[in-house]
Amino acid sequence: MSAAVGLNLAVAGLIQGLLIALAGLAVSLCFAVARFPNAATGDFMTFAAYAGVAAQAWTGSLLAGAASAVLLTAGLAVASYVLVFRNFRGRSLVAPLIASIGLAFLLRSVLTFFVGFDQHSFHVPIARAIVFAGARVRPIDLWLAGTSAVTLLAVLAVLFLTPIGRRMRAVADNPELARASGIRARAVMLTLWTLIGACSAVGGVMLGLQTVVVPEMGWNLLLPAFAAAVLGGVGNPTGAVLAGIALGLVQALSTPLVGFTYQTAISFILLIATLVLRPQGLLGRAEPVR
Amino acid sequence: MSLGVHGVNKSFGGLRVVDDVSFQVQAAELTGLIGPNGAGKSTLFAVISGFQPADAGCVRFDGHEIQRLSAAARARLGIARTFQVPRPFAHLTVRENLLTGARDQPGEHVFNLLCRPGVVRQRERQIVARADAMLEFLGLTRVAGERAGALSGGQQKLLELGRALMTEPRFILLDEPYAGVNPVLIEEIERRIRTLSEQGTGFLIVEHNLPALARLAARLLVMDRGRLIASGTPAQVLADRAVQEAYIGGGP
Amino acid sequence: MQGYLTAVGTVGGIYALLALGLNLQYGFTGLINFGVVAFYAVGAYTSALLALRGVPFVLDFAAAAVLAALFAWPLGVMCLRLRDDYLAIVTLAFAEILRTVIVSEEWLTNGTRGIPGIPRPFSGLGAAAGGFAYLALVLAAMLAGVSLTVRLVGSPFGRLIQAIRDDEDAVRSVGKSPARCKLVVFMIGAGLTGLAGALYAHYLTYISPDQFVPLLTFYVWIAVIMGGAGRVGGAIAGAALLTLFLEGSRFLRDVLPFVSEVQMASLRLAAIGLMLILFTLYRPQGLLGRVAR
Numbered sequence: 001m002s003a004a005v006g007l008n009l010a011v012a013g014l015i016q017g018l019l020i021a022l023a024g025l026a027v028s029l030c031f032a033v034a035r036f037p038n039a040a041t042g043d044f045m046t047f048a049a050y051a052g053v054a055a056q057a058w059t060g061s062l063l064a065g066a067a068s069a070v071l072l073t074a075g076l077a078v079a080s081y082v083l084v085f086r087n088f089r090g091r092s093l094v095a096p097l098i099a100s101i102g103l104a105f106l107l108r109s110v111l112t113f114f115v116g117f118d119q120h121s122f123h124v125p126i127a128r129a130i131v132f133a134g135a136r137v138r139p140i141d142l143w144l145a146g147t148s149a150v151t152l153l154a155v156l157a158v159l160f161l162t163p164i165g166r167r168m169r170a171v172a173d174n175p176e177l178a179r180a181s182g183i184r185a186r187a188v189m190l191t192l193w194t195l196i197g198a199c200s201a202v203g204g205v206m207l208g209l210q211t212v213v214v215p216e217m218g219w220n221l222l223l224p225a226f227a228a229a230v231l232g233g234v235g236n237p238t239g240a241v242l243a244g245i246a247l248g249l250v251q252a253l254s255t256p257l258v259g260f261t262y263q264t265a266i267s268f269i270l271l272i273a274t275l276v277l278r279p280q281g282l283l284g285r286a287e288p289v290r
Numbered sequence: 291m292s293l294g295v296h297g298v299n300k301s302f303g304g305l306r307v308v309d310d311v312s313f314q315v316q317a318a319e320l321t322g323l324i325g326p327n328g329a330g331k332s333t334l335f336a337v338i339s340g341f342q343p344a345d346a347g348c349v350r351f352d353g354h355e356i357q358r359l360s361a362a363a364r365a366r367l368g369i370a371r372t373f374q375v376p377r378p379f380a381h382l383t384v385r386e387n388l389l390t391g392a393r394d395q396p397g398e399h400v401f402n403l404l405c406r407p408g409v410v411r412q413r414e415r416q417i418v419a420r421a422d423a424m425l426e427f428l429g430l431t432r433v434a435g436e437r438a439g440a441l442s443g444g445q446q447k448l449l450e451l452g453r454a455l456m457t458e459p460r461f462i463l464l465d466e467p468y469a470g471v472n473p474v475l476i477e478e479i480e481r482r483i484r485t486l487s488e489q490g491t492g493f494l495i496v497e498h499n500l501p502a503l504a505r506l507a508a509r510l511l512v513m514d515r516g517r518l519i520a521s522g523t524p525a526q527v528l529a530d531r532a533v534q535e536a537y538i539g540g541g542p
Numbered sequence: 543m544q545g546y547l548t549a550v551g552t553v554g555g556i557y558a559l560l561a562l563g564l565n566l567q568y569g570f571t572g573l574i575n576f577g578v579v580a581f582y583a584v585g586a587y588t589s590a591l592l593a594l595r596g597v598p599f600v601l602d603f604a605a606a607a608v609l610a611a612l613f614a615w616p617l618g619v620m621c622l623r624l625r626d627d628y629l630a631i632v633t634l635a636f637a638e639i640l641r642t643v644i645v646s647e648e649w650l651t652n653g654t655r656g657i658p659g660i661p662r663p664f665s666g667l668g669a670a671a672g673g674f675a676y677l678a679l680v681l682a683a684m685l686a687g688v689s690l691t692v693r694l695v696g697s698p699f700g701r702l703i704q705a706i707r708d709d710e711d712a713v714r715s716v717g718k719s720p721a722r723c724k725l726v727v728f729m730i731g732a733g734l735t736g737l738a739g740a741l742y743a744h745y746l747t748y749i750s751p752d753q754f755v756p757l758l759t760f761y762v763w764i765a766v767i768m769g770g771a772g773r774v775g776g777a778i779a780g781a782a783l784l785t786l787f788l789e790g791s792r793f794l795r796d797v798l799p800f801v802s803e804v805q806m807a808s809l810r811l812a813a814i815g816l817m818l819i820l821f822t823l824y825r826p827q828g829l830l831g832r833v834a835r
């Protein structure tokens with residue numbers, strides 16, 4: 001492959017990787033603190049994309065659309081915690097896992113009931129692609145990459161630089177110990193679900209901006225998101241972000257070899273390889289067995 | 291036959307819970323392991339029985355290093371353990387809980403179910419007889435058909451002991467066998483343990499009921515904050531200043 | 543009317559077989575298989591492709607079950623010694639990938655156009671009698687599945703898998719290794735699922751990738767959960783309830799003319815989603831069970 005093609009693929013891969021990183025971060029946060037793989041993450045993203053399109057149509061501004069999508073999805077995530085996931089405390093992870101699948105279906109069906117299956121899209125001002133060393137970059141892609149990167153950094157900053165983030169990590173490391181030392185679970189969980197919602201929302205809007213908005217868009221990103229979360233080490237959000245970006249790059253760069261259809265198969269293969277070789281993830285610590 | 295730990299260390303997220311512990315326990319010498327709450331006794335049990343990997347050090351059974359073996363393999367080798375908080379199979383009956391502990395049931399392989407049903411049935415009869423005897427001994431016959439999850443805490447404690455005994459162990463680690471068990475039964479269990487011990491089964495027992503343990507044990511080991519701080523006969527150990535201070539000083 | 547009942551019975555019987563497979567895996571052993579539809583598809587495609595190459599029915603049904611079980615093997619080996627949720631993630635992913643493979647490997651599967659003209663056993667008997675005979679075949683397979691479950695569950699092996707469901711560490715503490723038993727159960731369940739796939743393919747005589755969507759997996763899940771996980775009758779009762787629900791929603795469409803066909807599909811999905819949430823929240827023991835899990 002020529003250098004220009006390679007560069008183009010790398011740019012596309014980086015953007016795809018940032019998207020997967022957002023979804024993977026949402027999954028990983030939930031994995032780390034609430035301790036189950038949240039299968040509704042993808043449909044949070046779908047919801048955000050639809051909310052964004054609707055809000056943009058209503059206000060006429062892309063920025064307002066995106067902002068309302070983030071607010072609404074964060075609200076949705078918090079509501080799903082309060083109404084559903086909160087009630088599973090002390091039960092095995094099977095229950096919230098199944099409920100998250102149910103929630104995914106419920107969200108998607110409510111969307112399709114009212115909006116149908118037609119594809120929608122954001123209105124994006126058309127602009128010329130910038131050509132740089134043979135790689136064509138759309139301005140919108142730069143915006144996408146920038147916004148995703150800023151969001152990822154912001155979430156990690158909350159996690160690592162604020163008191164509530166520190167408490168969140170304490171709960172992630174050792175829930176019993178954290179409970180014993182009197183960490184107030186409620187504030188932690190509400191912040192957690194706000195972050196999960198915000199991450200998914202930015203990811204969903206970005207995904208919608210990049211292509212089109214369809215009901216299955218988020219569900220289709222679930223597999224790479226899970227792969228990123230596992231690859232990065234269960235309960236290691238930074239790892240999930242790095243793994244997500246790497247996954248996007250690998251998927252894109254392998255396109256000439258495996259073709260477009262089997263792109264997602266790459267995440268599956270990497271997922272399996274991780275489980276076989278390093279179940280604790282590339283960057284994770286071993287999980288104590290009790 | 292003996293069980294030894296040598297230089298075992300175990301930390302949880304920077305907190306050193308077992309700190310360079312070494313000792314050897316002879317099967318012939320019933321041994322107790324005591325120490326205040328949080329001293330690391332249960333964690334040490336988990337390391338010995340293979341439920342927690344040690345950060346450093348090794349575990350020897352009968353002269354062989356066993357720390358690379360899985361928990362199941364160690365149990366098959368003859369090291370049984372009970373859990374401090376009983377972990378019964380809650381949806382199985384009490385009798386089934388005991389049956390699950392029995393070793394060498396070919397019926398646990400689907401192949402044998404299909405091809406050697408006669409052997410399976412015959413072995414099952416033997417196991418059921420043993421389980422019923424165990425139920426009788428533990429005073430659980432009356433609840434044999436009930437779901438184990440429905441038992442009281444004390445009864446679950448007994449079931450835990452029974453299930454471990456069903457594995458025909460050569461060495462048993464008991465984690466607070468008397469907690470929640472009524473005094474009459476404690477004496478009963480004591481007698482049973484003594485009998486087994488005389489027949490050659492090794493015991494290492496963690497127990498907070500010191501008088502009961504002192505009656506039983508030939509030797510006591512004392513842990514405090516992850517370290518082994520004393521060992522000797524019960525009389526020696528209980529008179530030891532460091533031990534008394536550890537207990538009075540309280541936990542971590 | 544009779545034709546309709548036969549059709550409903552056949553489909554319900556196939557669901558029952560699927561539910562029996564999942565009940566063995568999840569209900570009795572605690573395995574979270576989110577890829578039911580994948581093993582179902584393996585069974586369907588295997589038997590369809592073999593039948594079209596002239597392999598006798600008996601053999602292609604058997605091959606469907608065996609191949610589905612063989613597909614389960616590597617997945618099980620990789621995941622079953624790890625945390626429970628890894629199996630869930632991997633099977634879910636496997637189902638997605640398998641669908642991609644079916645769509646894109648046209649030389650084998652005919653891609654999105656699907657495979658038409660799969661022969662149906664007993665079709666020589668005419669529509670009514672043939673349909674009836676096929677129903678009998680499905681019910682016989684279901685009963686075989688029930689009897690297999692009953693015998694397995696009542697055996698020492700069954701005792702062990704239920705112990706695993708309750709507490710894996712305690713199973714280890716008595717010297718048994720959970721991973722081996724879980725693998726066996728996973729494969730047996732997948733075999734039943736594959737058999738159901740074969741029955742489905744030969745019944746419909748046409749299969750295509752869009753019949754094997756993830757939603758189907760969760761139809762089976764809701765059947766097992768409604769009926770009561772870990773009880774033999776639960777799978778059957780759950781499958782009956784599921785069939786009733788799916789058929790009922792079709793009738794509902796007739797009395798609600800302002801709801802379009804597409805919207806009805808959304809409503810059905812919404813109902814499944816809501817049931818998954820509500821049952822796990824409020825009745826994890828199923829509709830009829832008393833004992834909390």
Ligand SMILES: Nc1ncnc2c1ncn2[C@@H]1O[C@H](COP(=O)(O)OP(=O)(O)OP(=O)(O)O)[C@@H](O)[C@H]1O
Nearest residue numbers: 174288290302307326327328329330331332333334
């Ligand atoms: N899985 C774990 N993760 C983190 N910390 C742990 C874990 N298990 C035990 N600990 C900590 O290790 C220390 C020792 O615990 P351990 O259960 O071994 O004590 P113990 O001597 O058995 O106490 P007790 O008499 O109360 O049973 C405690 O501070 C406990 O909080």
Ligand SMILES: [Mg+2]
Nearest residue numbers: 331332333374
């Ligand atoms: Mg203890």
